[in-house]
Amino acid sequence: MAAVAGLRAFRAKGPTWLRRGPWAPRSAGFCSPGAAGTARLESEPRPTSTRQRDGIRNIVLSNPKKRNALSLAMLKSLRSDILHEAESKDLKVIIISGEGPVFSSGHDLKELTGEQGHDYHTEVFQTCSEVMMLIQNHPVPIIAMVNGLATAAGCQLIASCDIAVASERSSFATPGVNIGLFCSTPAVALGRAVPRKVALEMLFTGEPISAQEALLHGLISKVVPEEQLEDTTMRIAKKIASLSRSVVALGKATFYKQLPQDLRTAYYLTSQAMVDNLALQDGQEGINAFIQKRKPIWSH
Amino acid sequence: MAAVAGLRAFRAKGPTWLRRGPWAPRSAGFCSPGAAGTARLESEPRPTSTRQRDGIRNIVLSNPKKRNALSLAMLKSLRSDILHEAESKDLKVIIISGEGPVFSSGHDLKELTGEQGHDYHTEVFQTCSEVMMLIQNHPVPIIAMVNGLATAAGCQLIASCDIAVASERSSFATPGVNIGLFCSTPAVALGRAVPRKVALEMLFTGEPISAQEALLHGLISKVVPEEQLEDTTMRIAKKIASLSRSVVALGKATFYKQLPQDLRTAYYLTSQAMVDNLALQDGQEGINAFIQKRKPIWSH
């Protein structure tokens, strides 16, 4: 897939919806295309590639030789691709997929040896956590399209997306325990996606579960034969791209805001959001179009 | 189904178990039969109908022409039916169902246009949220019996019930996004019933899931062929009606109280509840009857 020129433009300021905590990386800048370019050898493939059409941005993990490992460079590239023009009305939905037979094998273990040391390790895990939270805080829905094995932080990436569609040949594992590194950060996303016993059996044994088991336990929302994977995912993405961006963004933000609250607070927040939604231009346009039996025209 | 005369008697005071927050409607009264009657035309069907026999109250959404839309009148009628003599020993369990091929299509969109304005919209969503929380705070189990499509707030109503039984032909959707009104209040109940990815795919695409998928993901607890729906639901209701009302009420209240707590607090609360349960007349009667190998006689 061809990368859209300029998609990785340097963002000097983060958007307001990206809430940064006290432990966010000190540098607010994201990897610039120039800097990343000079850091890579010509023969090395770029870690991600992107294209965008009709409101749908495809971000592809593009280092199949290294099983799309989430190296620090890959994580920064992914962060940059997700953040790029996030507030643009031209962006409606993001699809993340992997090139080759492995969706992603998780962290690059060569970055986690004693040689790099404590500070480097901290940066790797903080950047990874930031990318995962970014998905949830992003204004547009982010879909994982999975065709193959996803392990450790690769499995975490899928669990962190809003929607996940997988081919039947996909499988999912958190095998860190095999190499003495318990998948504690992947467990944050996994433990919020599947029942506790399923999460712990995966974490304690490191053994993979199939796509069907992942569906059964809620890690993904759809399983299809490999040849239908792209069509099914694109059908969902096109549907989302046809909707009002402002309505979807309000709905997504409200969903994650109310979910951890007690029931009364959740209903207070969402009743407010419903009234706010009705006051949006697209809120009234949608209802009027429905009552007038015509297609709505969104202003986003 | 015939309505029980007097079932909608005006309740001047809410029961103590209905905890009202600061944003509850200013008027504490519920719709009186007289007021509701005069507001409706002769030709218009009553929005709900009820009957009660052997401790089982059936509440039926009875406006099939309007796909049992949860208009403000329907919500108030439903609230009144649920609250009616809630503390009576004669009431053991409530079943909510819908007349016609649609269980409920959610809010009446004609009530949500710009004409009604901000205050009316606020009342609609607050009344709806109040009904949903009422189900959880009610002393007796409330079962949804679903035969057909349930969308938006109709799907929320099912997700809010304690138990839900559905026929195979039923389906469930939160399609508000199609008309520019994200199902944020339904998402409160849906997001607490199914895995996050399933909820978000439903919310972002508006597409329905089948009864089997709803069972798989925990939105409902049982799926049966249409012709067995009433028998299966009545079997559950009769079983509950045969038990001690005071024991069931204590158990239901304790369940929702402990669920959001940390584990230690939850065990503290429930250990206390078990000791209190044993001190109930029906607690000791039940255990004595078991040890004496006889049928217990409940005092409720």
Next chain:
Amino acid sequence: MAAVAGLRAFRAKGPTWLRRGPWAPRSAGFCSPGAAGTARLESEPRPTSTRQRDGIRNIVLSNPKKRNALSLAMLKSLRSDILHEAESKDLKVIIISGEGPVFSSGHDLKELTGEQGHDYHTEVFQTCSEVMMLIQNHPVPIIAMVNGLATAAGCQLIASCDIAVASERSSFATPGVNIGLFCSTPAVALGRAVPRKVALEMLFTGEPISAQEALLHGLISKVVPEEQLEDTTMRIAKKIASLSRSVVALGKATFYKQLPQDLRTAYYLTSQAMVDNLALQDGQEGINAFIQKRKPIWSH
């Protein structure tokens, strides 16, 4: 199964990882083998039996005549077996199973009549809750191996384990409501393992669910034919026993610590845990062994 001599040695001091709240039993001591021995008649079977080999401890509920009821003596014996040398490097994983056709029938109802009184009832429920929380706070994974019926606190015990494997003939129920004693403490564990509607239908009707339903709803993580139950469970246990005990212990503690937190706090805690894990001797050994393509040698 033969009991390992000395496994029940009296523990004068509880380990630091067993966090005791203000309502923990006043006596910090656990049942000594001598005391328990003298309290039992020769003809009465010991309530639990244990054996330990190659890092795997088997604890068997061994009172099949009483359907492995969780009497106060059984709970204390189980607590003692779980706590015994919990900090020893020789212990890697615990399996809990039941002798005979019933895994466990829950509390001994003869201990819950009016004769024993309030204080005794309180001790029973507090001891039970303590055992359930102990499982989660224990440094090694604890697996339930279920072959048969598990009811009430027996079902709670399974829901409280980290992993649960069951034979196809197993079933699960919380039938307390039938005898006027709502399963409120079992509901703590059940309500955190299965969807709310499934939990409430089980609690309100007392009716059992099958092993397949338990798998569907997340109460257990694997179902196998009866003849494969021990092999499957042992395969999981052996896998865990082959891993670094210190890494698994850090991972388990971190998992339960992060699960109830908000996402940002959870990622903060776990990113820290990942860095700490890498600093462990077994953390670096595992990664070095992987990069050098050799088998790791754990120091635990």
